[in-house]
Amino acid sequence: MTNHQSAFEPHPVPDGRIEVEGKPYMRDARGALVPLELVKATDQLEDQVVRKVMGFALALSAQVSRFKAHTFEDLGDFDALLAQEYGVTKGGAKGNRTYTSFDGCLRVSVRVADLIDFGPGLQTAKALIDECINEWAADSRAEIRAIVTRAFNTDREGQINRSEIFGLLRHDISEPRWVEAMRALREAMRVIGSKTYVRIEHRPAPDARWEAVTIDLASA
Numbered sequence: 001m002t003n004h005q006s007a008f009e010p011h012p013v014p015d016g017r018i019e020v021e022g023k024p025y026m027r028d029a030r031g032a033l034v035p036l037e038l039v040k041a042t043d044q045l046e047d048q049v050v051r052k053v054m055g056f057a058l059a060l061s062a063q064v065s066r067f068k069a070h071t072f073e074d075l076g077d078f079d080a081l082l083a084q085e086y087g088v089t090k091g092g093a094k095g096n097r098t099y100t101s102f103d104g105c106l107r108v109s110v111r112v113a114d115l116i117d118f119g120p121g122l123q124t125a126k127a128l129i130d131e132c133i134n135e136w137a138a139d140s141r142a143e144i145r146a147i148v149t150r151a152f153n154t155d156r157e158g159q160i161n162r163s164e165i166f167g168l169l170r171h172d173i174s175e176p177r178w179v180e181a182m183r184a185l186r187e188a189m190r191v192i193g194s195k196t197y198v199r200i201e202h203r204p205a206p207d208a209r210w211e212a213v214t215i216d217l218a219s220a
Contacts, residue, residue: 010055011062016047064215071198075099075110095196104206109199114191116162121188126152128181129168 017036018025024036026047036044078099082088091097095112129148151164169182200213 009059010052011058013051013055013058016051067215068198071108072196075108095194105203105208107201107210109201111197111199112194113197115193115195117190117192118160118165118185118188119190121184122160125181125184125188128177128184132173132175132178132181 016026018027018033020033025033026036026039026044028034075097079090079097082090090099091110095110097110099108100106133148148168151161151168165185169185171178173179200215201210202213203210
């Protein structure tokens with residue numbers, strides 16, 4: 001197997017070998033000890049590569065966690081310095097703020113997103129929406145019917161599709177029951193907390209398009 005070099009040391013991961021009375025074993029998925037000589041070579045190689053990847057993944061995860069903590073600490077220290085020395089406050093009341101390099105080519109943004117849940121009024125809204133859709137029947141726009149279906153279909157965790165719910169609110173429909181349904185939707189919304197995100201971007205020139213610095217493994 002290729003021996004890649006890395007900028008950081010992997011997190012220690014046990015090699016999966018267990019010695020009993022001087023003989024090597026490996027534990028299988030059912031918890032049974034299997035003598036090493038009875039484990040296929042391909043299974044041993046697969047076990048090794050998974051453990052190697054896991055070691056680097058755990059180290060990278062810890063590094064990203066440290067980076068996030070240091071980032072918030074550095075930005076917090078900067079905000080405190082601005083307030084103390086210059087009487088300046090970054091961002092608005094919600095906590096969103098943006099920091100940009102002097103040349104306009106580097107940017108760090110902090111965004112605070114509300115975590116929204118829906119109360120019992122959601123069912124009232126759904127009943128009103130269903131009345132509208134059923135009455136409009138074939139005359140209702142197909143995309144709205146599809147959005148309504150997707151919005152109120154729950155996923156495996158029993159959660160409704162929040163983005164589709166918000167999509168319903170964007171439709172400009174003046175039918176009184178629809179207006180009432182949208183009012184019920186808004187009243188059903190409850191902010192149950194918030195989550196803070198950091199977005200880091202760069203560009204080659206001040207008039208160029210911003211590009212995000214990728215830290216998410218799925219989008220790398």
